[in-house]
Amino acid sequence: MAYRIMPVYNIDRTVGEGEANLPHDVKLVQALLSGLARLGPTPEAPKKAPVLDGRFTPELKQWIVAFQKYIASRSGALRPDGKVHPIPLAGNPGDWKSKFSSGYSSTLYAMNVFLRDSHRDAHEHIARELYLKELPLFPQNS
Numbered sequence: 391m392a393y394r395i396m397p398v399y400n401i402d403r404t405v406g407e408g409e410a411n412l413p414h415d416v417k418l419v420q421a422l423l424s425g426l427a428r429l430g431p432t433p434e435a436p437k438k439a440p441v442l443d444g445r446f447t448p449e450l451k452q453w454i455v456a457f458q459k460y461i462a463s464r465s466g467a468l469r470p471d472g473k474v475h476p477i478p479l480a481g482n483p484g485d486w487k488s489k490f491s492s493g494y495s496s497t498l499y500a501m502n503v504f505l506r507d508s509h510r511d512a513h514e515h516i517a518r519e520l521y522l523k524e525l526p527l528f529p530q531n532s
Contacts, residue, residue: 392414392415392417392418392520392522397502397506397513398477398499398502399418399422399498399502399516399517399522400476400477400498401414401415401418401419401474401476401498402414402415402476403415403476404473404474404475404476405419405446405450405454405473405474406446406451406454406471406472406473406474407446407451407472407473409446409473411445411446413444413445414444414520416444416445416446416450417442417443417444417520418516418520418522419440419450419454419474419498419501420440420441420442420443420444420450421442421516421519421520422498422501422502422505422516423439423440423450423453423454423457423501424439424440424442425505425509425512425513425515425516426457426501426504426505426508427439427440427453428509428512429505429508429509432456432457432460433456433459433460434452434455434456434459434460435452435453435456435457436449436452436453436456440453442519442520451472454472454473454474454497455470455471455472457497457500457501458470458471458472458497461495461497461500461504465495467494467495467500468494468495468497468500469492469494473497474497474498474501475490475496475497475498476498477496477498477499477502478490478496
């Protein structure tokens with residue numbers, strides 16, 4: 391299930407061609423990209439913002455690749471492969487790693503940071519719109 395550990399949204403399984411594409415994970419990726427689409431045109435992105443329907447489509451792949459290319463052109467840290475992997479956790483919840491062992495940055499982490507930094511309200515709205523469960527930053531031992 392897609393979820394949020396303040397202030398980052400994460401997914402359970404990879405979204406992309408030939409991947410698990412769990413509907414709730416796909417819907418989160420669609421919501422993040424839809425929020426980013428409102429910030430202005432991204433080179434190579436489709437004209438219409440992604441529809442929040444939880445289905446992986448060729449248009450969603452185009453959106454993912456366009457975002458990856460845009461960030462890669464600025465930092466070189468993303469690999470434009472059309473896939474969004476879960477953000478790796480370094481250990482405890484809240485201990486985010488923005489990079490994988492390959493050295494590439496997490497597309498999902500970049501989407502979160504870019505949207506949150508550019509339009510905090512749109513980022514916050516995703517939790518309400520998708521009814522996402524919020525996990526505690528520091529879970530209590532039972």
